[in-house]
Amino acid sequence: SKYQYMELSDGHFIPALGYGIYKPQEVPNSKTTEATKIGIEAGFCHVDSACVYQVEEKVGLAIRNKIADSTVKREDIFYTSKENCKDAELTKSIEVSSFYCRQLILKRPGLRFKPVHNQVECHVYHNQRKLLGFCKSKDIVLIAPGALGNR
Secondary structure (H helix, E strand, O other), X not given: OHHHEEEOOOOOEEEOOOEEOOOOOOOOHHHHHHHHHXXXXXXXXXXXXXXXXXXXXXXHHHHHHHHHOOOOXXXXXXXXXXXXXXXXXXXXXXXXXOOOHHHOOOOOOOOOOOOOEEEOOOEOOEOOHHHHHHHHHOOOEEEOOOOOOOO
């Protein structure tokens, strides 16, 4: 349904619910591949990670496997890993993570692509009302991992 996706200011749509990949150091990287496959099989098409976790290769392997076995099509997967690949046309949209109002510099000489979504901690215990209003005013979608709270 159209309510399961959010329109971004660059015209792309992203699933409203995403699957976050976080790997503690003591967990083997191979578990990341299996967990990502399970997430995709469960219906998650928005997969989020960060290069700091050093699991991008394993997440990519899981995505390729699920494309190869026809579980999903590449164009249906939204993988955000905080790396700027827009110039190389490897990503549709630019996401930033943990940027607050003053950090979202949207008018800078040479800025070619503005972020269309910003991932920050936002849940019932920390609602980010001011940042949400600012992002809305700039056509930036606020993405909240753990939106139901994890306390």
